[in-house]
Every structure is written in structure tokens, then in C-alpha cells.
Amino acid sequence: MSDDALSGSKAPTARNFFSALQLDTRLLGMIGAFVVLCLVFNVFTDGRFLTPRNVFNLTIQTVSVAIMATGMVFIIVTRHIDLSVGSLLATVAAVMAVAQTDFLPNALGLELGHPMLWILSIVAGMVVGVIIGAFQGWMVGYLGIPAFIVTLGGLLVWRNAAWFITDGQTIGPLDETFTKIGGIGGTLGETWSWIFGVLAVAAAFALQFMSRKRKSSHGFPIKPLWAELTISGLIAASILGFVATLNAYDIPAARLKRIFAAAGETMPEGLTMGYGIPYSVLLLIAVAVAMTIVAQRTRLGRYIFATGGNPDAAELSGINTRFLTVKVFALMGGLCALAGAVAAARLGFSTNDIGTLDELRVIAAAVIGGTALSGGVGTIYGAILGALIMQSLQSGMAMVGVDAPLQNIVVGIVLVFAVFVDILYRKRTGD
Template sequence: MRDTLSRSFRTLQIDTRLVGMIAALLIVWIVFDLLTEGRFLTPRNLFNLSVQTASVAVMATGMVFIIVTRHIDLSVGALLGFIGMTIGWLQAQVLPDLLGIGHPAIWIITVFVGALIGAAVGAVQGYIIGYLAVPAFIVTLGGLLVWRGAAWWVTSGQTVAPLDSTFTLLGGGAEGTLGATWSWLLAAVCSLAAVVLLFLSRKRKSDHGFTVKPLAADVVLAGLFVAVIFGFTAVMNAYAIPSRAAARMFEARGETMPEGLVLSHGIAIPVIIVLVVATVMTVIAKRTRFGRYVFATGGNPDAAELAGVNTKLLTVKVFALMGFLTAIAAVIASARLRSAANDLGTLDELRVIAAAVIGGTALSGGIGTIYGAILGAVVMQSLQSGMAMVGVDAPLQSIVVGVVLVLAVLADIVYRRRTGD
């Protein structure tokens, strides 16, 4: 039975590791739904889960490149906290005095400054690692301490609030969503894009003489893509905005909410950000010279350098990209909380690394996928959210997450030994 199933997966070119991760995620969801008497698999909780996963998922895509090149970045959580405090201070205390309260440029300037800081910090750390040959573990461990201290120094440890109203939309919430109509439209566009890309890839392989899977298999796969996209959208649209919150939204526009009107949350803006980041990072990984260099360097650094790859400069670029994505995550995290506190991003570095590793990124380098890291982030957040709903104490939550991380690495090692990867 197992051999038949394995042959079927090989014929259909299905990633068995991905199937295993999805199966594990579904088991986690079902178990927690049973333990919470049906409260876990509800539109409300799944909406919250998608928003809570966003910041870690964004950073996990960058951590894939870091680990693939045989490095590690322990500073991302502290850097997120530093950037979050800085951009919070900018939009709460600096820009309103310069531009006026509620100026439409405040959130744009804030995001730009945060991205610039993140990329610059990442580049500096990458330079120390690549050109000065200081191990990434030491550099980023030092960064963890430096940026956590700097986060406190920005505002002397005081929480920054309130943040710009437009900026907070980037964190989700009742107003930070697309609503039902635009969510369905986005689902249709994404479904069409997925189907077109799938069959373009099939045509490209066929044109170059590569073996392609049976047409029926691609049709089934396309159907699964469409079903997942529309299914997710249906769940997000099933979560209605509370009537009082909806009424306040109408009042803010100077309108009166029609009696009996029900508004849906739809897809949250943070989820859209994750979708855009995942798409761009996948294209970078698979369709650009930079992406090929990253995986070549991780597979064999010496061979890559002999082939003409500037591995030192590549290290700077990879860490600068990680810093940039950390800034995007800082925007999402601070906007979701509508404030910036000194403890923002605490332990996120461990969650991000765990998400990448659980998603199949090999600590030995050279192997990793963007979609795997995002799925790993969902698994991590599902465990934490589920245990919180069940009432598991925080120390025990940490124990469970640690055990899951070790088991995930062990399972990955066993899988690679059996498959010869």
C-alpha cells in the first residue's frame, strides 16, 4: 500500500513532505477543535489565526534564504521590536508635529523609514558576517541584545500609542480587511493566476523535453488550488463584523448604518501582504539569478565561489533582505496591536526559525521552500493559539513547541535519509 502510494506521488510529482505537513496541520486543527468543543474551527478563530500568523510568516520567508545559505539570524525578534518602537515614535510624536495629525503621508513615510532601517541593519550584519568572517550566530546573537536594548532606549521603555489610523489598517481588524465583495474578486484573480501559471509551467516543461505529469493530474491539482482559495475566502467572509463596530464604521464616514445590514470581514490586509511577499520571494527563489546563487551557495559554498559567485556580497544581500522583511513584519505587528511596546517581537526569532525548519528548510543548507516556511508558521501559530484556548499554561506551551521543533527536525532527517535528498 505504502509503495503504491509513493509511486503515485512520484508519478504526479507531489511533494510528499508538503502532504505530510498539511496532514499534520489538519490533525492539529481537528484535535484542538475537539478539545475546545468546536470553538477552534470557527470563522472568527481562523480569521484571528490568519492575522496572528502574518508577521512570523513574512519573516519566515526571509529566514529560508538565511538558513539555505548555512547561516542563522537570532536578531529578527529584537530588530522587529526596535523598528516597531521607532516607527511608532515617528508617527505618534514626530510626524504629526511636522505634517499635522492624520496627514495621509504619515503611514507612507513610516513604512518607508522602517524598511530602510531594517535593510540597513541587515546589510551591516551581513557585511560583518560575509566580509569580516564573524560567525552569523555570534553577530546576530549580539544583534539580539543590541536591538532589544535599543528598542527600550527609543522611548525609555514607554509604550507608544495611539498610532496613525491609516497605518493601523495594515494590522487587520474590522476595518483592515477587504470585505466580502473584494475578497471574492481577489479569490477569482488568484484562482485564475494559479491555473494559468500551472499550465504555463506544464507547457514550458513539455517544450523543453522534460517529463510532464498526466493532464488529468494537473486538472485535479488546478481544481484543488481553486477549491482551497475559494474555501479560505468563504470562511473569511463568514466572519461577520459585530454590529456596534460596523455602526462605528458608518458613523466615521458621516453615514447611518442601514438596519439589518450584516458586513463581513473578508480577507485581512496582513494576509494580502503575506500573499504578496510569498509570491515575490518564490519568484526570487526560482526565477532570478540571485535566487539560484542563494541555493547554489547553500548546496556547496566552495563550488559556488569557484564558479564566480561573490558569496560575501551575497551574504550581505541575504541579510539585508531579511532585515527588510523584518521591517514589514514590524509594521504588521505594531499595526495589529495599535501600539508599539518594548516587548514587541519577544521570542519571535525562535518562532521564525522553527517555522522555516518545520517547513522543510534544511539546517545543513541548500534546501528550502517559501510555501513550506509559511505552512510552518501556520503550524506554529495553530499550536500556540490552540493551547491558549484550551488553557495550557505558558511554560507548558513553550515545552510543547520545543518538543515539536525537535521532532520536526528529526522527521526531516529521517525523510532525507530515506529519499536520498
């Protein structure tokens, strides 16, 4: 039986086009809102908002919040909240900074530039983040203290713990290799970015093909072939367009000369090179893929969404919901450590105010991305898109010249409006 026969497809018309694509209406709405937001800011900034330089800066500024937002999805899905993520980020960033500038050089003789220095410092930060997260999860799951109270206390405790770790000082400069994961200091370059883009397109096509084949083999309805090809084309255009935009942001000539000089070479006259994809974006992609697999393909993910949907039924079915809470908060702690590494690397220092108000941005990103505060519903890609919308909104307002207090007012209004729209959407769809 042919694919078209299995899907009951018809020739695409204006009426059945979008229904045949079977796209998530919420996702379409978010993408539409993001596109409109970008176009409006581009008009008000005289075309500066959508320049390759600003798109590049926007991506590296979004990464740390987006990484934490993927973990916040699991937290909120299980009907909890974590107000401590910004303070926890500051603590683990302080641990990593002190480890590579003081502890590891003195204890193990690893000076700045040693290939193991940045690795061990990140491992130290990850261990601390997971332990703190697990400890908070233990208080929530086993002691029965509401997550709001536990993490509100953590917001105060860990921010000031970071201050004691650094003695209130700005710690740096950090290891040069470590700072490459922050963004502008470490990128793939044009050639490797194109290679990555092509491989990403091929992987997306392969996943789409395998999904279609699996549905067909089990007798499930599948999309018309033209719909699959349309979606494939949109995916390919999005990925390659993103790569082309980042490659179009040229490295300044003075910096390019220093790069060639450091390699003992002379820069050819008139040479230009683009930055390409930042390492921090690659890290975010890896986290997004891993978290999506956990959510959709593992027992842990099934338990998380089952518990969020109905905690009592989940516990009666044999799920250890208390230990699950510990796991979810420990995972959140590990993601805070990764985000802290990116944030500190981007600055080149660990400062006392790093991660300030990130807890609000992370929660807002998850909620705007469609994670229901009532639990049981949420997506990783939605949270990342929510983080991008939040950062675009703030960056756009800053470029237009909106004062910081008014920026926070607008963000607060957008957050409340997003929750209101979510409530209306769920009532309409019956979710």
C-alpha cells in the same frame, strides 16, 4: 502528439493516483499534520477552533512571523542563522512609531491622519531595517565573525536600542491608516475578497497551464490531464474555501453602526457584513510571491542555493559569497521591518516587549517547513506553512487552557521532533 501520450498516462487507479499527481511528499506530510492538528483542537475546544472568527484571528496572528520566516529560509539556506530578528523587529517598530507620533509631526508638520505619515514611517523603518541587516551581514561575510555570534549580540543590542528610542515607553496610538495593515482594522470586505479569490484562482490556473505548455514544448514529461485538473480543483477549493471562511466572520453590529455613522449614513435594519481578507494577509501573499520569484527565477536566488549547497564551489565559480551574505541579511532586515509594521499596527501601539521570542518562532517555522539547517534546501511556501502550524499549535493550546510554560515545552519538543523527521527523510531520499 497528445498530452497523454507525452506523459505516458494511464487511467487513474488507486495505486497510481498519488504518483501521477507528483506532489511533494514532504508538503503532503505537513498539510496532513496541519489538518490533523486543527481537527484535534477543534474536538477539544467543542468546535471553536475552526470557527470563522478563530480562523480569521489565526491568519492575522501568523502574518508577522511568516513574513520573517520567508527571509530566514535564505539565511539558513546559506548556512547561517539570525537570532536577532525579534529584537530587530522591536527596533524598527519603535522607529516607525516614534516617526509618526513625534519626529514627522514636529519636523514636517505631518499630523496623525495625514496620507503621507504612515508611508514615510514605514519607509523609515525599512531603511533602518535594511541598514542594520546589511551591517550584520557585513560582519559575517567580510569580518568572518560567525553569524550565531553576530546575531546573538544583535539580539541583546537591538532589543535595548528599541528601549532607548522609546525611552522605555509604550508609543501610541498610531496613525489610523497605518493600523489598517495590522489585520482586523483593515480588510477587503466580502465583495472584494471574492474578486481577489477569483483572480487568485485564475492566476494559479494560468501559471499551471504555462508550466505544462513550457514542459511540453521542451519535451519534458508532463502529468496526465486528469492529474492537472485534480490539482487545479484542489487549488481552487482551497483558495475559495479560505475566502468563504473569512467572509463568514461577521463584523459586530455595534461596529457596523459606527462605520455607517462615520460615513453619515444609517445602517439598514438586519444588515450583516463579513470582514473578508485582511490587508496583512495580502501583504504576506505579496511577500511570498516576491520571495518565491527571487528563489526560483532570479540570479540572486540561484546564487543563494548554490552557495548553500557548496560554498567553496560557489566561490570558485565566481560568486561573491561575502557580498551575497550582506544581501541576504539586508533582505532579512527589510522583512523584519515589514513584520514590525504589521505587528505594531495590529496592536495599535509599539510596546517594549513586541517581537519577544519571535526569533525562535521564525527559526522553528523555517525548520518545520523543511529548510535544512545544513544549508542548500528550503522553500518559501514551506516556511509559511510552518509558521501557520506553529501559530495553530500555540493558539490551540491556549484555547484548551494549557499553561504558557507547558506551551513552550510542547513547541520545543515539536521543533526537535521536526528536525529529527527531516534528518530521517533526507537519509531515506538521499538528499
